Amino acid sequence: MTTVATDNPEVANSVDVNGIITNYHDVGTGRPVLLIHGSGPGVSAWANWRAVLPALSQAHRVIAPDVLGFGFTERPEGVTYDLATWTEHLIGFLDALALDEVAIVGNSFGGALALNLVTHHRDRVSKLVLMGAVGVPFEITEGLDTVWGFEPSLENMVDLMDVFTHDRSLLTEDLARSRLEAATRPGAHEAYSAMFPAPRQRSVEAMTVPDAHIRGIEQPTLIIHGRDDEVIPLSNSMRLNELIDQSQLHVFGQCGHWVQIEHTADFTRLVGDFLA
Numbered sequence: 001m002t003t004v005a006t007d008n009p010e011v012a013n014s015v016d017v018n019g020i021i022t023n024y025h026d027v028g029t030g031r032p033v034l035l036i037h038g039s040g041p042g043v044s045a046w047a048n049w050r051a052v053l054p055a056l057s058q059a060h061r062v063i064a065p066d067v068l069g070f071g072f073t074e075r076p077e078g079v080t081y082d083l084a085t086w087t088e089h090l091i092g093f094l095d096a097l098a099l100d101e102v103a104i105v106g107n108s109f110g111g112a113l114a115l116n117l118v119t120h121h122r123d124r125v126s127k128l129v130l131m132g133a134v135g136v137p138f139e140i141t142e143g144l145d146t147v148w149g150f151e152p153s154l155e156n157m158v159d160l161m162d163v164f165t166h167d168r169s170l171l172t173e174d175l176a177r178s179r180l181e182a183a184t185r186p187g188a189h190e191a192y193s194a195m196f197p198a199p200r201q202r203s204v205e206a207m208t209v210p211d212a213h214i215r216g217i218e219q220p221t222l223i224i225h226g227r228d229d230e231v232i233p234l235s236n237s238m239r240l241n242e243l244i245d246q247s248q249l250h251v252f253g254q255c256g257h258w259v260q261i262e263h264t265a266d267f268t269r270l271v272g273d274f275l276a
Contacts, residue, residue, distance in 0.1 A: 010046040017092040023072035024065035028057025034102040035064040036110030041150040042183030044071030055268035069191045081195040087116045105129040112207040119213040128221040132232045136239045143230035148196035166228045166256040214243040221247040222274045226255030
């Protein structure tokens with residue numbers, strides 16, 4: 001493990017994962033919790049989880065990596081971005097940190113990675129939290145098609161931020177500018193464009209975990225969704241609640257796709273109590 005001295009809060013620690021230098025945050029002590037971020041343009045572990053890291057790390061060791069192809073993790077030439085590759089990278093990351101078992105919190109795209117990881121490596125996961133998760137079949141929403149089809153411009157980023165939230169007062173032009181800057185770092189948009197090419201319904205299907213595998217999940221599972229989510233339909237979480245026997249579903253009213261940002265205190269309290 002290497003700790004990098006930098007003024008950029010998105011850059012923290014780095015570790016070699018099968019030859020890929022992986023950026024990650026590692027705060028707190030206690031039972032380990034792995035946070036897997038979503039797939040918005042310019043996203044990183046820090047951008048996704050910065051609001052909840054302080055509270056969750058009071059009782060747990062909270063570890064949040066930049067998934068392969070995102071943030072400040074290396075993007076090797078010729079890599080194929082798919083569910084198997086992302087899952088392999090995450091398992092390699094756990095191995096590199098000598099983490100035999102973790103609780104997982106997966107957001108959106110990260111929910112599909114969490115589902116694939118737990119169904120293929122059951123002994124590595126103690127508990128599961130899925131928030132606005134991909135991973136079951138659904139007809140792609142206009143919101144998700146906009147997210148995955150993002151083309152860099154400030155106007156497009158402002159429009160995209162509007163899709164993510166129910167409370168528009170959270171949105172500022174400064175936030176849009178910072179996310180645009182992150183989305184256009186060298187190599188970032190090229191990698192992003194390769195992940196979810198049109199027609200993007202195929203990407204939804206490629207991120208789907210078979211029902212039979214999901215039914216086999218025995219870990220206690222907390223499912224969270226914003227009622228007014230325009231990116232991932234609430235029906236996804238209702239379906240996951242049906243499939244996973246040991247699951248509970250919590251729906252936040254007046255909330256879009258960013259539960260952890262729009263309802264930070266309630267989200268961290270709910271997840272913290274579940275993980276305790």
